[in-house]
Amino acid sequence: MKILNLNSDTDIGANSWFVEFENHNIILDAGTHPKREGFKSLPMFNLVKNSEIDAIAISHCHHDHIGALPIAFKYWQKAHILLTDLSYFIAERVLHNSVNVMEKKQDELGIKEYPLYTHDEIERLNTIIQGFKYNTPIEWASFHKKRSGLWSPILEFHDAGHALGSAGILLRGKKNTLFYTGDVSFRDQTILKGARFNNIKADVLIVETTRGNRQGAIYDRKKEIELFCDAVERAQKRKTSILIPTFALGRTQEILAILASMTKSGRLKQQPIYIGGLGRVFTEIYDLQAHRTNRKFPDLQLRQELNLTVLEREDLLTIKLNKGNIFVLTAGMMNENTAAHDMAMRIIEQEKHSIFFVGYADPDTPAGRLKATKPGQTFFFSNIGGNLKRKCNIEDFDLTAHADKFDMLHFISRVKPKAVILGHGSDIAIRWFQEQINKNFPKVKVFQPKPGEMIEI
Numbered sequence: 001m002k003i004l005n006l007n008s009d010t011d012i013g014a015n016s017w018f019v020e021f022e023n024h025n026i027i028l029d030a031g032t033h034p035k036r037e038g039f040k041s042l043p044m045f046n047l048v049k050n051s052e053i054d055a056i057a058i059s060h061c062h063h064d065h066i067g068a069l070p071i072a073f074k075y076w077q078k079a080h081i082l083l084t085d086l087s088y089f090i091a092e093r094v095l096h097n098s099v100n101v102m103e104k105k106q107d108e109l110g111i112k113e114y115p116l117y118t119h120d121e122i123e124r125l126n127t128i129i130q131g132f133k134y135n136t137p138i139e140w141a142s143f144h145k146k147r148s149g150l151w152s153p154i155l156e157f158h159d160a161g162h163a164l165g166s167a168g169i170l171l172r173g174k175k176n177t178l179f180y181t182g183d184v185s186f187r188d189q190t191i192l193k194g195a196r197f198n199n200i201k202a203d204v205l206i207v208e209t210t211r212g213n214r215q216g217a218i219y220d221r222k223k224e225i226e227l228f229c230d231a232v233e234r235a236q237k238r239k240t241s242i243l244i245p246t247f248a249l250g251r252t253q254e255i256l257a258i259l260a261s262m263t264k265s266g267r268l269k270q271q272p273i274y275i276g277g278l279g280r281v282f283t284e285i286y287d288l289q290a291h292r293t294n295r296k297f298p299d300l301q302l303r304q305e306l307n308l309t310v311l312e313r314e315d316l317l318t319i320k321l322n323k324g325n326i327f328v329l330t331a332g333m334m335n336e337n338t339a340a341h342d343m344a345m346r347i348i349e350q351e352k353h354s355i356f357f358v359g360y361a362d363p364d365t366p367a368g369r370l371k372a373t374k375p376g377q378t379f380f381f382s383n384i385g386g387n388l389k390r391k392c393n394i395e396d397f398d399l400t401a402h403a404d405k406f407d408m409l410h411f412i413s414r415v416k417p418k419a420v421i422l423g424h425g426s427d428i429a430i431r432w433f434q435e436q437i438n439k440n441f442p443k444v445k446v447f448q449p450k451p452g453e454m455i456e457i
């Protein structure tokens with residue numbers, strides 16, 4: 001088995017793996033880098049452009065895993081494109097939105113190569129994409145099989161509990177098995193239940209290491225949620241506004257579910273909750289797919305429980321803030337040209353309002369820089385925003401959708417792989433896993449392939 005890391009960054013970036021598996025080739029994930037622009041945001045597909053790819057499988061619909069799928073499709077037009085049936089409903093919306101964002105960036109930032117793909121290309125891709133239920137065996141190399149009379153290995157998606165439709169990917173051949181966790185939450189979130197990776201056995205395991213850099217006491221989601229609810233109540237009492245920057249898919253719906261439970265118990269008065277257009281679309285899909293999802297509160301319909309109001313771009317700059325409004329807006333890292341970025345610019349220099357972070361923000365992003373400030377400090381926010389004086393209240397809640405590092409170690413011990421490959425994490429996170437695996441499971445080989453590095457197992 002050969003495995004090639006196509007992510008051009010050593011941190012979480014444009015996630016993509018090429019796997020040569022018992023004479024068949026597959027690409028696992030095709031993401032775009034959240035901090036890079038243009039061609040630099042893509043995986044290194046060039047390295048395998050002359051390989052015949054039987055299939056491209058996508059673990060879930062966050063940009064760092066699916067954003068470059070239309071580009072991969074341009075390289076390998078004959079490949080099967082496989083994802084879960086729940087992701088199937090989401091993929092198209094994510095990609096069309098990407099085109100809109102790239103077109104805007106071409107205009108405003110003058111990035112010539114944008115858009116990297118078009119709405120028409122996504123329409124063509126839509127006729128090829130196939131959605132499958134969890135735990136269903138899929139013969140992913142069947143084109144290849146037809147051509148050469150060969151057999152096909154099997155692929156299965158296993159529920160990863162990270163965001164709607166998310167999956168770990170199992171490859172099973174005649175001699176080998178490989179399991180790729182994708183992004184995974186082993187514990188229940190507010191809506192989604194934890195991953196169902198119960199009976200996974202594999203020789204080779206590719207894992208995310210996101211939380212390997214987390215210090216401190218054992219993670220307690222209940223406590224974080226309680227702190228979050230208290231903070232919302234305090235801001236409401238003062239009639240001041242709260243901005244919660246989040247991913248449109250997953251984190252937004254988890255936050256809305258917490259707000260819905262606060263409304264139900266009378267801790268939060270009925271009022272408009274302002275969200276972005278894409279957040280609304282995914283919330284609708286969460287509601288529509290509620291009974292087909294492994295989740296808590298299958299009868300909870302967020303659009304009925306909450307007065308969700310889409311905040312149009314024009315209103316973003318004019319809506320009054322002194323009414324105790326709650327804004328749940330993308331993006332979590334407050335990149336430029338997002339609603340969260342523009343709303344933050346209105347809030348940062350106002351003492352009474354708040355920004356609540358609910359997930360990780362890379363230190364090199366506007367959100368990361370803002371998080372690192374002290375009250376009263378002037379800091380560089382973004383190219384558009386320039387230097388700002390932070391006066392607003394900032395609070396940080398850890399409502400992660402990623403595997404706790406000890407849970408991941410426990411998973412590794414259960415799977416009993418011969419080799420573990422570390423990805424999707426910072427250098428510090430990867431180093432922690434390397435040390436722990438060496439110490440606890442000395443027979444397991446550990447690899448951390450550099451960008452563009454091929455390993456053979």
Ligand SMILES: [Zn+2]
Nearest residue numbers: 060062162183
């Ligand atoms: Zn993700």
Ligand SMILES: [Zn+2]
Nearest residue numbers: 062064065183
């Ligand atoms: Zn990710």
